[in-house]
Amino acid sequence: MVSDTNPHFEDVDAETVDELLEQMVRIRRFEEGVLDEFSEGSVPGFVHLCHGHEASHAGMGVAMQPDDWLAVGGSRLHGQYIVKGVPFDEIMAELFGKATGPNGGKGGSMHLADVDRHLYGHAATIGSGQNPAAGLALAQQMRETGNVVLSTIGDGGTSRGSFHTALVFAAAWNLPVVYIIENNGFAISYSTQQQVGIDSLADYGKPLNIPSYSIDGSDPVAVYETISEAITRAREGGGPTLVESRVTRLRGHFEGDKQAYRTEEEARESNAERDPVTNFQERVIEAGHITAEAYDALVDEIDDEVGAAIQFAKDSPDPAPSTAYEDVLRLPLYGQGEGDA
Amino acid sequence: MVSDTNPHFEDVDAETVDELLEQMVRIRRFEEGVLDEFSEGSVPGFVHLCHGHEASHAGMGVAMQPDDWLAVGGSRLHGQYIVKGVPFDEIMAELFGKATGPNGGKGGSMHLADVDRHLYGHAATIGSGQNPAAGLALAQQMRETGNVVLSTIGDGGTSRGSFHTALVFAAAWNLPVVYIIENNGFAISYSTQQQVGIDSLADYGKPLNIPSYSIDGSDPVAVYETISEAITRAREGGGPTLVESRVTRLRGHFEGDKQAYRTEEEARESNAERDPVTNFQERVIEAGHITAEAYDALVDEIDDEVGAAIQFAKDSPDPAPSTAYEDVLRLPLYGQGEGDA
Amino acid sequence: MRELNQVQAIREALDEELERDETVYLSGEDVGTFGGNFGETQGLVDKYGTERVRDTPLSEIGIVGHALGASIGGLRPVAELQFADFAATAGEEFINQIAKMPYISGGRLKAPMTVLAPSGAGIRAGAQHSQSVHAWTGHQPGLVVVAATTPYDAKGLLKSAIRDDNPVFVLAHKKLMGFKGEVPEEPYTLPLGEAVVEREGEDVTVVATQRLYHRSVEAAEELAEDVSVEIVNPRTFSPLDVETIAESVRKTGRLVVVDETPLRYGTQGYIASRIADEEFFSLDAPPRTVGVEDTPIPFSPTLEDEVIPSTSKIVDAIESVF
């Protein structure tokens, strides 16, 4: 449920509110575009959409500096790519499996990586990205880059032990990493928190004395503030933070999920009350921060960008089949072709 | 450090004190025998001795019913086999790799399993036994056997995520299982608790609302009482318990460990102050529970049994080489040799 | 005869075994109300309840690790993985625990558990959701590894796996889930550890399973005018029924081994080498292997189609031995 104080944007400056709003709308409109294209069969494989996670993604994205790293987790991915600054064209092209995607079509929706933007990419085996994130953080620490690493995971993923091991390493080495659990109440159909019986997933940080917070992830300002604080702590050598960002999954796990495990009422209810985008939009307009016209113009502008990205993806060439054999290893191997030295 | 209240055996009946004492002495004398034989080269491979863990093993062993299951963890194993009731002869023969060992020499020191005594055996890959223990517990629950499963792990092993996953399953399914962390302060040379920064390893149970206790594992009575309570809770449908049993590793991790990571003083100190066997022995004698003579007679009797076990192991035949190819699979496979049915 | 698709065949096998033996239970992610990743457990929770059809937390270590213990404790668990690739997340459990505990115990422990998972490529799911894992799991002594090619196989092999006293890993193929085939109404099981000659021929033996079996049949049809192709479906990859393949090669004198595992240390080389060793003097041509040429499975359709052996690659391989 979106909390009453959402958004308490009085606390943050107008520019940040603008950014948060824009990022949220960018995510939603992009995903609507993906949904259309998926329904028409243009997007291969399966897609998981971010509806309901926009505030969480936006808050975290706006809190990061461009050189901070993001290791993407959970199944709500596109919004995370977007807030890390990857252009729509590129994301869409990768989703379409085209040569112009950042990964030349080898990755797709689940695997977008953009090293130049410090986007690590995703372990589509849910919960396998957190230890690499710890290692990325160690690299920042040892190389004294001043950068921080953010790493997301879903509520479901927290049942995998690899997540706990990552917390252990982060605590032991006081790493500059922020772990964010996006708790949307479901691992596909399983209600992790309820069925496992844990009051708050943030509690997982407590045994290790990792500062831990549970926040309303539908409130972009709350997310922005908590993550900003965690990033600052990490940057100043204060070590890891664990944040549970409570969100709602407004659609099925993947497109096509019939959600037999969820009452229709529940699904409807959530759409009305818990949609962070309409909620934030209404309140910023109500508060006079932005006019309804300006908001509509923003949406139109973004829709144009989405449309252009779809066109770009459609117009882009498929990767050449021979590229399938590239990038397996960097060749020649060390010393290869030179004989015993 | 052995706590001041150790042993507060006033709380338990005399018979239980006897049993605890006897089990502790059995473990210590057995291990001394193993040490001698290992030093003389009769025991193949490497050995990890239980010195310092005797009270923890005895307390847990005496608390169990014969039909309760034990899934052995950590590296202090022989004492756990002993308290589960495996005769010295059999353990020693398995350590020697002889045909008369319960596992015909296939297992050795690290892998003794005795299904008839409900001893599951050991995952010598530290920390891999806890999920099987959860499954064993599920079998008890579904089959309504009324048995409980105990599963030990070292402090080091708690860094492996598989342990946390086992806690998650145990909590989710309210399983009749007791996890016991034998915290001896070291994973070989690494001080897990200190270096990872956790106040008590029992805290790992708290996020999941698993009843969690941290006890002086050098006090056999404290162990007996806490584990008994946990077993009763599990047997009555009250679900899992997590117990941190704080012990001292009186010797190196394995025989031959030079312990460069430990000051000599520390090692000496621990021997004097933290030895649970001499400590319990002195106090039970002091309290008039047993006379010094009777104690010595007990030791002699056990030593004879150890000697006989060594002799048995020495006299036993090596396994026939051809048995190496047995027990890989149970053959024929289902339907094999019968054609499509 | 009645036709079922692979999903229906699997569901029927599960249903029948749950019905037959009360020590059998099913567990895995979303096997309950959700009905299983491909619908293969639909309706079972309503029929057998949440005790015997158990949703699990998201952890394959928990799923197959607990199943090992449960099997030793007297149950017959069927543990489901949503994708066979996730076996790697429980690599330790497969390699060091499930495969070895019975052996280590000198045969004292019995682990009659089944792991069920869909493997293989073709659904545009990318590198971590598209692998064929029967080479690296079949390489571990102590595991029985089975791959289903038809709905008939899927049902019969899964039922036998559940009844078998060893840990059995049963691999359906994702891309065959909707594939239909004849499945008798009467209950039946299929023997584990036995290959079957699916198509008789005189000139060349093709060993193939799962999706590439069907492509091999296409290849055989295409070549039918010139070449008489015999096709052997191993069904069980571990242990492997080498004798049935050898017998075929003694007749045909030629061998092409086709499988979806990566070639390096995959299934193909081992099969070919066993024949090269045991039937060297029966062979009239070099044994050929066809598989994934040592790349991960890429996402893009163009790329994925490139790395999975096509019918025409199989045709080429067959032609190359003449």
Place this chain on the structure above:
Amino acid sequence: MRELNQVQAIREALDEELERDETVYLSGEDVGTFGGNFGETQGLVDKYGTERVRDTPLSEIGIVGHALGASIGGLRPVAELQFADFAATAGEEFINQIAKMPYISGGRLKAPMTVLAPSGAGIRAGAQHSQSVHAWTGHQPGLVVVAATTPYDAKGLLKSAIRDDNPVFVLAHKKLMGFKGEVPEEPYTLPLGEAVVEREGEDVTVVATQRLYHRSVEAAEELAEDVSVEIVNPRTFSPLDVETIAESVRKTGRLVVVDETPLRYGTQGYIASRIADEEFFSLDAPPRTVGVEDTPIPFSPTLEDEVIPSTSKIVDAIESVF
């Protein structure tokens, strides 16, 4: 020339690379004051400090998982496993993460990490501490897998692994830790991806590595009066230098592949099948394979010695091709 044992050779390699490149660091269980499982990191923490020689909590997922991220973040991690068997506990990291992330990213990510571990049997350590894991890890496209046979190999290959831009898994052999051999004083590296003809011969090619290389040398000596044995040491198992082996077989016409991995889907069959395919008409006899006959490694010395190929088994295999 100076002689070192394998432990000393490894330590020297680590020392030199830590010295040469400040982005190199070492991590693993007990690599600090304890000095490493076999003494291979002794003294390094005193020289380089606890930042660059890092003890880790007990988790291989943490050890190799963090190393992947660190390598992408610009460091060159050397991650140590106390036993190669424990790679299975990080099966997911090896198979789905380390091997695949560079590919998935279309080459954008670079993962210049090294994992160092002792493999193989012979020290009476039982089924979970005695395995040879280069078949199942070498089967995963995206990993470089290297096995050291001599101290010379160990040092040269480890140094190259650290400098290489791919994830490299370097396997020393536990039973060879005290084995001595010549190691030059001058710094050197050895090429990855290249096999080497260690012993020239005319009549039969034996492919062997690690402990079984040394047994193959013994076998060759034993047979020296009758048979001239050429021995090829692959050094790198993934990718495999097939050409050097093929070249040898073109000369000798006979092949015996010896390795400690279990035979089913092990290294031996693949190597034999590549030669059977590419050099069918050079072969005068069936290619033979020698390995662990699909059992876990038992503890008891009698049993362990039974399952690990002995010199006389290698002799028999060589004799069987004449």
